[in-house]
Amino acid sequence: MKQVAKKDILSIRTIVAVGIGSALFVILGRFGSIPSGIPNTNIETTYALLALFALLYGPVAGLLIGLIGHTLKDAIFYGSPWFSWVISSGLVGLIIGLLVAGISIQDGEFGRKEIIRFNLAQIAANAIAWFAVAPTLDILIYAEPANKVFTQGLIAGAANIVTVGVIGTLLATAYAKTRTRQGSLRKLN
Amino acid sequence: MKAQMLTFTNQDSPVHRLTGATKLIVFAVWSVSAMITYDTRCLILMLLISLVIFRISRVRFQDYAFVLYFILFFFLLNQLAIFMFSPLEGTQIYGTRHDLVHLAGRYTVTAEQLFYQFNIALKYAVVIPMALLFLLTTDPGEFASSLNRVGVHYKIAYSVSLALRYIPDIQRDYENIAFSAQARGIDISRKEKLPARLKNIVSILLPLILASIERIEKISTAMELRGFGNGRKRTWYRGRPFTRRDYLALGMILAIAAVSAVVTFYDGSRFYSIF
Amino acid sequence: MSKAVIEFTDFSFTYRAQQEPTLRGITLSIHEGEKVLIVGPSGSGKSTLAHCINGLIPFYYPGEMSGSLQIMGQEQNGQSIAALAETVGTVLQDPDGQFVGLTVGEDIAFVLENGEVPQQEMTKRVEAAARAVDVHELLAASPQELSGGQKQKTMLAGVLVGNVDILLFDEPLASLDPYTGTKTIELIDRLQRETGKTAIIIEHRLEEVLHRPVDRIIVMKDGAIAGDLPAAKLLSSSLLAEAGLREPLYLTALKYAGLVITPDMQPQHLDQLRMEGHADRLQQWMDSCAEESEVLEASPLLELREVSFGYDRDKEVLHRLSMTVNRGEMLAIAGRNGAGKSTVSKLICGFYRPSSGTILLNGRDISRDTIKERAEKIGFVTQNPNHMISKTLIYDEIALGLKLRGIPEDIIRGRVYEVLKVCGLHELREWPVSALSYGQKKRVTIASILVLEPEVIILDEPTAGQDYRHYNEIMEFLRGLNSRGITVIMITHDMHLMLEYAQRTIVLADGKKLADDRPERILTDRAVVERANLKETSLFTLAVKAGVGQPEELVRRFIAFDRRVRHK
């Protein structure tokens, strides 16, 4: 039986992943932010989730989860979206999704090589988004002082890189483990 | 961990009666206008208009009071940060300098800085009522069809609807998981050291994510079985046709945006100066 | 005979990830207007068969197919899921996963929206479908406001609105309380008769489905069809027992009384059951197995006094609820969907605090204790094991709680191994959790709580969605724990479980305690049964029908006898 190719970039699974991913982004964005011990910087677990979903469901899903999830989170809990950061969140999802496209974590493939690749991708994505794009947009859109927004971007970006690097990697590794053995062990039953 | 959120409440007012698509466009155009302009006159006028509309909508204070405090807090913090980082930003922008009070070191309060930060305050004040209104008066059920109408692909519009549908469910999952983790001694508060805390966070996130992935599989098979995504279009049960009222509102917002843009850029600068 | 709408001929299917075929050599035809029930143990391929009919196989789950499958006279794999969806309407087990609309109305309309039906026509059709299943007053309600039964009805309306020819139900009763389950079966029956559609029902709860007649029952075992026969014949054969399935309780009772079940007795439904001349046998058997009821000495372990609670300020879920749990007992908590059963357990564990009232453990007020402190005495196993499992290896999962308490590694090892043995997981200790079945995962979560040595263990719906074998496995295991002195509280919708395993049952209704008694007395008390959406046990109905002296006594003796038989 030939398999029906799901070439469509907006397959139903992607659409649903975007919906559920955005809902998770909202919930973790609101409740999943944990004090890091460094003043005014939190571990935003929601970016670990974003990275993992970009890895699982691809760049389009990553982009949309960032955009939709962040907009909804800001809107529902804080009254109004902060667009420069919304766009940057979308960008993080997109870039990670693009750079890790070759990793088939669905088949349980997530060893040392993939971990390095995933982390390079997330560092690049977070750096571009928080060190460059978010502050620039803040200046362009809101005309805020440059040194303020760049400092904010630097702190947020660094915190996100560490968060995704640790939590994102642990989650992806654990997820990969739930995949590998399934086929191989079931037969022992 | 019960959190209050902004939700639609069914009421009747001219604002409630507008279609979601109209409100979405109005909100978007309004925010962009308010963000672009630093023209104090435009901002004050827009503020007045937004307050009038807010009155007309008859939304109840208790429905948004809690975010208001939050916004106020964030707003003060931001104002402070701006001053801390760049006490002379206003002087730079307006090109003049009128010192008022010298505080310490490089921190001097200037009239220009006060005016600049006053403008920023105004911008918030202009956008927030409209954002709140949009959230409080738009029925989420109608929202996806509105997005679709303003040109967003229906599949993406539907994923927004799915997100709204499953936020309460996922919040309950998260609570259940976090509580039963705590019962086993998984602590993510400040009491734990950072490395242990990070590991414990993973112990809570992993079940949540695995359960969500399973949920994604279930929902996509169910949607597949019910014929989602076959056609190039889809119709909407909760869609509403545009009426005269909608065209009127759209006409008004475009006029406001045009006037504001013209006034703002008339003299070639985004910033209106009183100096 | 009317024409075949579904026709499998020597059909086999292998999932891409599997080496062995999951369906093998299926030959089966289902005719227009028929109502067919499919039963079989967990993993026997029932859902796989359903997926072949609705097209998820092979279009969503790829794999290798052989033989032929025709739906409405057309080859199945020449069509698409979308084309098949116009013929086959599927209602899946999990209503939350299927309820994709923000409100009831939107969800019913979903299939019409996708078919680009104009809005006006859509409104009319949605209204009609909602009326047919009696949810038309809830069109604007959100899924969070609905009970399990109302969600299930919405699913049904969402399928009916599309005008399909074949209705396919995959475990429609799981997670419904017994009364709502019965109502759902009546609804399916009524719709099927009124519209003349073909209906296929997959379900573990045989006795409840047989509440309304079915034309045929298909028994599946290991991916093949082990039987295809009318209900009366099936119940007179040994096929069910061979497949590890449970027969209706009243039949078991008749068998214990020494009767031989034959198709002429109409065993498929209690109302039609013919037992002329056999009624005395039942009485004789009952008299022969007289036995003193065990009396438990009661010393209270956990007490709730006048506890009130609501998630929102304006809506109280529990109103001044008082109840006692005695040391060493096995207690069931029952009540309709949304009665507040899970809420009680969350209050006991300290997840939420009561708005008034006190909770005592060993006579001490624990209101001020944290979640963690309470957890040293009280273990809570959530309904969904996936909500608890956070490690990939079984050993790590069970050791987690001990590690977090800072206990040295060598002691942990010893304790984990001991618990692994108790839970029958010892051979699997090296396995990743993902390789386990649902029932095994459930045992892992129980083990991970047990290893912390609580005095009380609370289980939220320990057997939902399990087949008879796994049900037995889990329940016997819990009984074992109980006999070692651990107090067990079970929240359940399963009347059999209550009868067989609980020494006492507390029934909640509208946030209050409605009844507190031995389960056989509760399940024979019509007033309580009705108010709490429970279901009178068929043993009781049988006893009344046979004119046995004390119907409750029959129920009690049956349970005691049954326990002894099954333990031999």
Ligand SMILES: Nc1ncnc2c1ncn2[C@@H]1O[C@H](COP(=O)(O)OP(=O)(O)OP(=O)(O)O)[C@@H](O)[C@H]1O
């Ligand atoms: N997507 C899949 N990929 C690989 N194997 C699968 C898949 N779905 C099911 N299986 C396997 O097929 C077998 C039959 O599963 P199926 O879901 O049809 O059982 P079932 O009779 O419906 O059981 P239950 O009563 O538990 O629902 C199982 O051994 C299962 O592991």
Ligand SMILES: Nc1ncnc2c1ncn2[C@@H]1O[C@H](COP(=O)(O)OP(=O)(O)OP(=O)(O)O)[C@@H](O)[C@H]1O
């Ligand atoms: N986290 C929550 N937030 C708000 N309301 C809730 C929450 N959990 C439950 N409820 C509501 O409280 C009521 C009681 O719910 P609970 O889960 O205790 O019922 P239950 O008896 O366990 O039902 P079921 O048999 O369906 O599991 C329901 O009306 C439910 O909608």
Ligand SMILES: [Mg+2]
């Ligand atoms: Mg199944």
Ligand SMILES: [Mg+2]
């Ligand atoms: Mg419950």
